[in-house]
Amino acid sequence: LVVPPSISFSGSGFMATYQLGVAQSLLTYAPWMLSTAPCVLGASAGSLVAAAVVCGMSMSKCLYLSSYICSNAEYNAQFLTPRLLSYKHILHKHLPSDAHKLANGRLYVSMTRLSDYKHIVMSFSQTYFKPVVGSTL
Secondary structure, X not given: OOOOOOEEEOOOHHHHHHHHHHHHHHHXXXXXXXXXXXXXXXXXXXXXXXXXXXXXXXXXXXXXHHHHHHHHOOOHHHHHOOOHHHHHHHHHHHOOOOHHHHHOOOEEEEEEEOOOOEXXXXXXXXXXXXXXXXXXX
């Protein structure tokens, strides 16, 4: 039994544009790698790239959106302000309407839980995020 490899996009800040290029190259030259990957994982900016891959978004559109967001952000801390709502609006506007179905069981996001600073990996499962702790994937 051959299990296809999972794909992981690291937390990379502004290197996410590089990751979008990598994702586009995989879509062009090895589309089976992304379409058969059982898990697509991401951390920080890499989680947005992972979501774009899982949801079948155009990488050039994602590059445009990330450029737009970065050009309008004065400081990295701005993501912690009410302006976050406008970023959520951009995501909702450009993600496909069935993004929740496409992400179900395939999209995993690495994050730090603020209550105890523990590293967790969240999996989107239909209507809620299911925590998957550590390396139990």
